[in-house]
Amino acid sequence: MGGKYKTPMLDELEKGPWPSFVTEIKKAAKRTQMADDELGQVEKSYVTKRGYWKHGGIVGVLGYGGGVIGRYSSLPDEFPGIAHFHTVRLNQPSGFFYTAEALRMIMDIWDKYGSGLTNMHGSTGDLVLLGTTTENLEPLFAEYSSRGWDLGGSGSAMRTPSCCVGQARCEWACIDTMNICNEVTQYYQDQLHRPSFPYKFKIKVAGCACDCVAAIARADLSIIGTWKDNIRIDQAEVKKYADAGMNIQAEIIDMCPTDCMSYDGKTMKINDVQCNRCMHCIAKMTKALKQGKVKGATLLVGSKAPIVVGSLLSWVVVPFIELKAPFDNLKDLADKMIEWWDDNAKPRERIGELIEVKGMRPFLEAIEMPPVPQQVREPRKDPFFFWSESDFN
Amino acid sequence: MSLPERQTDIGPPHYEKFLPPIVKKNYGKWAYHEVLTPGTMVHVAEGGDKLYTVRVGSPRILSTDTIREICDLAEKYCDGYLRFTTRNNVEFLLSDQKKVDPLLAELKAKKYSVGGIGPRISNIVHTQGWVHCHSACTDASGLVKAIMDELHDYFTTKALPNKVRLAVACCVNMCGAVHCSDIAVVAIHRKVPVIDDVNVGKMCEIPTTVASCPTSAIRPNPKTKSITINEEKCMYCGNCFTVCPPIEIHNPEQDGVAIVVGGKVGSLRTNPKFSKLAIPYIPNEPPRWPSTVAAIKNILDVYAANAKKHERVGEWIERVGWEDFFKLTGIPFTFQHIDDFTFMRDTMRNSAAFKY
Numbered sequence: 001m002g003g004k005y006k007t008p009m010l011d012e013l014e015k016g017p018w019p020s021f022v023t024e025i026k027k028a029a030k031r032t033q034m035a036d037d038e039l040g041q042v043e044k045s046y047v048t049k050r051g052y053w054k055h056g057g058i059v060g061v062l063g064y065g066g067g068v069i070g071r072y073s074s075l076p077d078e079f080p081g082i083a084h085f086h087t088v089r090l091n092q093p094s095g096f097f098y099t100a101e102a103l104r105m106i107m108d109i110w111d112k113y114g115s116g117l118t119n120m121h122g123s124t125g126d127l128v129l130l131g132t133t134t135e136n137l138e139p140l141f142a143e144y145s146s147r148g149w150d151l152g153g154s155g156s157a158m159r160t161p162s163c164c165v166g167q168a169r170c171e172w173a174c175i176d177t178m179n180i181c182n183e184v185t186q187y188y189q190d191q192l193h194r195p196s197f198p199y200k201f202k203i204k205v206a207g208c209a210c211d212c213v214a215a216i217a218r219a220d221l222s223i224i225g226t227w228k229d230n231i232r233i234d235q236a237e238v239k240k241y242a243d244a245g246m247n248i249q250a251e252i253i254d255m256c257p258t259d260c261m262s263y264d265g266k267t268m269k270i271n272d273v274q275c276n277r278c279m280h281c282i283a284k285m286t287k288a289l290k291q292g293k294v295k296g297a298t299l300l301v302g303s304k305a306p307i308v309v310g311s312l313l314s315w316v317v318v319p320f321i322e323l324k325a326p327f328d329n330l331k332d333l334a335d336k337m338i339e340w341w342d343d344n345a346k347p348r349e350r351i352g353e354l355i356e357v358k359g360m361r362p363f364l365e366a367i368e369m370p371p372v373p374q375q376v377r378e379p380r381k382d383p384f385f386f387w388s389e390s391d392f393n
Numbered sequence: 394m395s396l397p398e399r400q401t402d403i404g405p406p407h408y409e410k411f412l413p414p415i416v417k418k419n420y421g422k423w424a425y426h427e428v429l430t431p432g433t434m435v436h437v438a439e440g441g442d443k444l445y446t447v448r449v450g451s452p453r454i455l456s457t458d459t460i461r462e463i464c465d466l467a468e469k470y471c472d473g474y475l476r477f478t479t480r481n482n483v484e485f486l487l488s489d490q491k492k493v494d495p496l497l498a499e500l501k502a503k504k505y506s507v508g509g510i511g512p513r514i515s516n517i518v519h520t521q522g523w524v525h526c527h528s529a530c531t532d533a534s535g536l537v538k539a540i541m542d543e544l545h546d547y548f549t550t551k552a553l554p555n556k557v558r559l560a561v562a563c564c565v566n567m568c569g570a571v572h573c574s575d576i577a578v579v580a581i582h583r584k585v586p587v588i589d590d591v592n593v594g595k596m597c598e599i600p601t602t603v604a605s606c607p608t609s610a611i612r613p614n615p616k617t618k619s620i621t622i623n624e625e626k627c628m629y630c631g632n633c634f635t636v637c638p639p640i641e642i643h644n645p646e647q648d649g650v651a652i653v654v655g656g657k658v659g660s661l662r663t664n665p666k667f668s669k670l671a672i673p674y675i676p677n678e679p680p681r682w683p684s685t686v687a688a689i690k691n692i693l694d695v696y697a698a699n700a701k702k703h704e705r706v707g708e709w710i711e712r713v714g715w716e717d718f719f720k721l722t723g724i725p726f727t728f729q730h731i732d733d734f735t736f737m738r739d740t741m742r743n744s745a746a747f748k749y
Contacts (some may be wrong), residue, residue, distance in 0.1 A: 053527040244696070306630075
């Protein structure tokens with residue numbers, strides 16, 4: 001198999017040092033007609049500068065409303081191998097850890113039922129299997145689920161939660177991101193597999209303000225690790241950084257956003273009352289500076305990409321929450337957020353957009369959070385504000 | 394052929410099954426880490442255990458063949474343990490330092506790109522493009538390949554003032570953190586969609602289609618049982634096409650890409666930031682998008698030459714000012730750069746202090 005199409009345009013993308021997706025499609029095309037026809041259609045797109053995929057249709061496995069994205073070529077006569085080319089989202093393990101044994105099992109089943117192409121991973125975090133037919137979906141799901149692997153989310157549903165590597169391999173993780181991610185994924189299985197929300201709802205868990213999983217930009221509920229007490233300083237290690245050539249004044253002290261640090265060549269001092277826990281000094285001097293010991297998370301809500309009325313970054317709603325397994329306090333808060341959103345949103349309205357329409361107050365009241373200055377950059381500027389009866393008591 | 398019995402709502406396998414013994418033992422007990430080379434780092438536990446990580450780039454689209462090859466390497470050097478990063482790199486996890494150099498030698502022989510750690514470029518987060526998406530107006534994988542070939546040294550060796558996070562989105566839906574990246578490409582439309590009235594009437598819910606428009610440019614047209622679009626209001630976002638396919642937004646000769654810069658997600662030093670418009674339009678130039686690649690290289694070079702150590706692209710631009718950004722990069726400033734959508738109040742200058 002393979003080689004049915006001449007691909008002079010795509011062949012140009014096999015040149016150069018970075019690994020080539022064209023080479024990957026060609027490898028699969030040696031074994032499956034699907035991948036070969038995919039190669040042919042993509043080459044055509046490169047010539048005409050347009051795609052040839054129809055909108056997704058409703059396909060899936062019995063009892064689930066998501067996890068499979070229907071995909072059909074708009075040129076099925078020309079490229080019959082990809083008349084059906086559905087995407088299957090397999091829910092990744094927290095932190096994207098695998099064993100070779102598990103990956104080989106996943107690949108063996110995929111070679112039996114699909115194109116031989118994958119995405120490691122999709123933007124939301126799923127292990128994405130690219131290209132199979134409607135009739136293969138049930139057997140494929142039986143093979144995977146019987147071996148302990150389930151589908152991820154799609155459509156107007158809880159989407160597959162994801163997280164950074166956390167305490168598995170990072171000294172900065174203030175919370176157990178992988179455990180939180182796994183727990184909320186298990187807790188929301190029904191909402192993940194059976195779309196019943198106004199629109200998508202994403203949860204991402206980052207261990208610290210470095211936010212390696214882009215939680216603050218890409219999650220309706222962003223969970224970001226932080227701490228409350230003083231940064232721990234190892235003065236001997238500070239000296240070693242200085243001895244190794246670090247310009248502590250320029251690189252650390254002068255770059256502190258709250259101007260709360262000093263260094264006289266011998267001793268580093270931090271005025272912790274002024275520290276806003278941005279992570280700069282700790283990230284640059286990881287041997288010398290450690291976060292405090294009172295650790296937890298900040299919860300923020302609302303971020304999303306530009307569709308429909310502009311991008312949003314998540315807003316702080318809960319400045320600090322302790323998160324200990326099984327994280328019932330987090331699940332309880334998330335339930336309240338989702339319930340308020342589900343009761344009030346129009347179809348295709350994200351929670352951040354709904355808060356903009358309804359105001360932050362009803363949302364905070366729904367999740368039983370008081371107003372605190374940590375939630376805002378600055379108070380409102382206009383003299384127009386609502387009073388409710390409860391404010392007069 | 395009999396199939397095994399399916400299970401439902403079991404969720405993903407528990408991650409503990411996939412953790413190397415050294416990670417299980419030191420979970421939550423890591424003391425510090427050091428970047429050893431652009432592609433290797435060591436994490437040291439409180440008790441002294443050392444975990445070595447070797448990072449390699451990937452095109453994200455991987456064949457099962459390549460994944461099996463990666464598994465072979467993990468079995469040979471890492472007792473079968475590996476992970477992927479949130480930016481689609483592969484990480485080999487080694488508890489035995491003696492195996493690091495032999496792994497690096499084999500990766501080099503097999504032409505893997507080792508790097509992406511520290512103040513440099515990591516893999517480009519990107520979307521499906523023409524490979525697999527109906528709403529794509531460029532090909533994400535091809536752009537990524539062409540950009541990473543050009544910037545390859547910044548992945549494998551060369552250092553920058555700080556890390557630079559790149560992203561490519563093949564339409565404004567932005568399935569990836571394009572809106573908060575240091576430098577990102579987003580594909581855009583520039584022409585009002587063409588309405589297929591007959592099929593709109595047959596296939597689409599008119600109220601949903603009307604509601605999908607962020608600028609209220611769409612009105613129902615009872616005569617045709619379709620809709621009309623006010624051309625003066627349409628900003629070509631394509632959301633109507635998403636809910637109603639017979640509203641054709643694609644226009645191969647007029648579609649292209651915009652470049653946005655200065656976003657970040659971390660809170661280090663300065664708050665997380667959205668990316669802002671640098672270049673409103675570059676035509677689609679498959680297979681290797683030379684104008685787009687050159688534009689990104691130019692922005693990166695100007696940043697590398699002018700930013701202070703540890704400044705991200707957005708922090709550097711905010712320090713010197715956007716008027717300097719356009720001057721230093723030589724990028725023309727156009728009407729498209731002035732926000733006339735949702736952020737105008739936040740983005741116009743209200744001060745008499747500025748630079749030339």
